[in-house]
Amino acid sequence: MKHWGIFTDNKTNKKELVRKLEGNAYPNVLNLSGKNGRLFSQLALKMFMEEEEKHGTKYLSNEGQALKTMSSGEQKKALLFYILDQQPDYIILDNPFDNLDISFQKVLKQLLLTQADKTLLIQLASRKSDMLPIIHNFAEARDSELYPVNKEAFNTVEKFSQLQGKIPPPIEPIEFEQDQLILFKNVTISYGEKHILNDIHWEVTQGEFWQLIGNNGTGKTTILSMITGDNPKAYGQEIYLFGNKKGSRESVWDIKQKIGYFSPAMTDKFRGRHSVENMLISGLLDSIGLYVKPTESQKRIIKDWLILIHLWIKRDVQFNELSLGDQRLVMTVRAMVKHPPLLILDEPTSGMDDTSAKMLVNLVNKIAEETHTAIVFVSHRKEPGLNPRKILELKPSKKGSIGNIHVS
Numbered sequence: 001m002k003h004w005g006i007f008t009d010n011k012t013n014k015k016e017l018v019r020k021l022e023g024n025a026y027p028n029v030l031n032l033s034g035k036n037g038r039l040f041s042q043l044a045l046k047m048f049m050e051e052e053e054k055h056g057t058k059y060l061s062n063e064g065q066a067l068k069t070m071s072s073g074e075q076k077k078a079l080l081f082y083i084l085d086q087q088p089d090y091i092i093l094d095n096p097f098d099n100l101d102i103s104f105q106k107v108l109k110q111l112l113l114t115q116a117d118k119t120l121l122i123q124l125a126s127r128k129s130d131m132l133p134i135i136h137n138f139a140e141a142r143d144s145e146l147y148p149v150n151k152e153a154f155n156t157v158e159k160f161s162q163l164q165g166k167i168p169p170p171i172e173p174i175e176f177e178q179d180q181l182i183l184f185k186n187v188t189i190s191y192g193e194k195h196i197l198n199d200i201h202w203e204v205t206q207g208e209f210w211q212l213i214g215n216n217g218t219g220k221t222t223i224l225s226m227i228t229g230d231n232p233k234a235y236g237q238e239i240y241l242f243g244n245k246k247g248s249r250e251s252v253w254d255i256k257q258k259i260g261y262f263s264p265a266m267t268d269k270f271r272g273r274h275s276v277e278n279m280l281i282s283g284l285l286d287s288i289g290l291y292v293k294p295t296e297s298q299k300r301i302i303k304d305w306l307i308l309i310h311l312w313i314k315r316d317v318q319f320n321e322l323s324l325g326d327q328r329l330v331m332t333v334r335a336m337v338k339h340p341p342l343l344i345l346d347e348p349t350s351g352m353d354d355t356s357a358k359m360l361v362n363l364v365n366k367i368a369e370e371t372h373t374a375i376v377f378v379s380h381r382k383e384p385g386l387n388p389r390k391i392l393e394l395k396p397s398k399k400g401s402i403g404n405i406h407v408s
């Protein structure tokens with residue numbers, strides 16, 4: 001079987017590419033005439049979720065659990081098993097390993113390699129290292145066309161990922177005297193009979209660089225949501241944020257003031273038309289749009305940030321028109337511009353190509369080295385080059401995940 005790998009980067013219009021592939025628009029490179037295919041991607045998941053919401057039909061149901069309450073890894077597993085059950089002629093795999101923990105990445109790889117005897121695989125990959133070993137035909141998507149290339153054509157990472165200069169200072173640092181930012185004491189969480197977290201002890205102090213890791217469904221997002229204020233399960237637990245017991249004195253607003261937060265889902269909030277420069281200035285002002293004229297010093301700081309991440313040249317471009325990788329960089333900077341005591345980055349590199357991911361990793365390392373902000377970086381991947389000093393690893397057990405701490 002002649003499987004194909006298509007290299008995409010964060011500039012590729014993937015929706016269009018998938019639509020054209022399904023419509024057999026590239027018969028000279030990849031002829032799919034008369035074949036029936038399935039799509040393994042975030043987009044397909046979104047459609048199933050909408051279907052579930054509108055009609056209550058649970059095609060991917062996992063013991064009756066609604067798709068939207070599953071963790072991102074659980075959703076992908078459910079979709080994969082559904083697709084394999086349909087026995088399609090071909091499967092389009094859009095960055096299949098994103099959001100999956102290492103052990104399931106291995107399972108998925110093995111399943112796909114077994115499937116490769118009977119099903120044509122078309123893998124869209126923005127990371128060269130992700131490409132399945134049975135793929136020997138490669139193409140690159142450019143300007144809505146598909147061009148055959150060799151594997152080596154995909155190597156520009158180091159050249160473009162270096163940062164220019166130092167992390168710009170805050171305009172007014174957020175004053176915070178106390179050393180301890182987060183304290184979890186004996187935190188135990190369940191949903192009905194389902195045990196999620198078991199007796200978690202975790203302390204984060206000023207300036208520390210943490211990575212939070214754990215297999216799919218072990219409770220990483222649950223922990224983050226208890227810090228950022230969105231999870232009612234936090235109340236009644238011994239959780240202290242910035243010196244106060246959660247749910248006591250400080251309001252959610254007070255807590256959010258001290259936290260810079262970015263998760264890829266947030267980019268959807270910025271649907272309006274904002275230039276890149278205004279996006280960052282509004283981050284200094286805690287608003288989504290820009291309603292106040294920025295001062296000269298605010299503009300200067302934002303200029304330095306944009307130079308640092310190579311985007312000064314795109315300052316007037318609409319945020320929505322940036323590539324996915326550039327959007328993630330801008331959002332990460334936006335979360336950091338005020339130098340909050342705590343910066344939380346939730347799977348910031350998922351879906352990013354190698355070059356953008358490397359640039360983001362360089363940026364996070366630099367923030368850790370040059371500022372007093374503590375970082376909590378959540379990611380399944382061992383991001384090459386990321387230098388966290390401490391790791392909280394969630395390990396599943398019958399009574400819910402326990403937390404192991406590793407210090408380097």
Ligand SMILES: Nc1ncnc2c1ncn2[C@@H]1O[C@H](COP(=O)(O)OP(=O)(O)OP(=O)(O)O)[C@@H](O)[C@H]1O
Nearest residue numbers: 069070071072073074191216217218219220221222
């Ligand atoms: N409302 C809910 N009802 C039932 N179970 C839930 C609910 N919300 C979360 N869960 C379960 O809690 C567990 C932990 O989910 P969480 O999203 O925190 O995991 P995660 O470690 O972030 O996973 P992933 O890496 O896959 O994103 C999952 O098994 C999930 O199905």
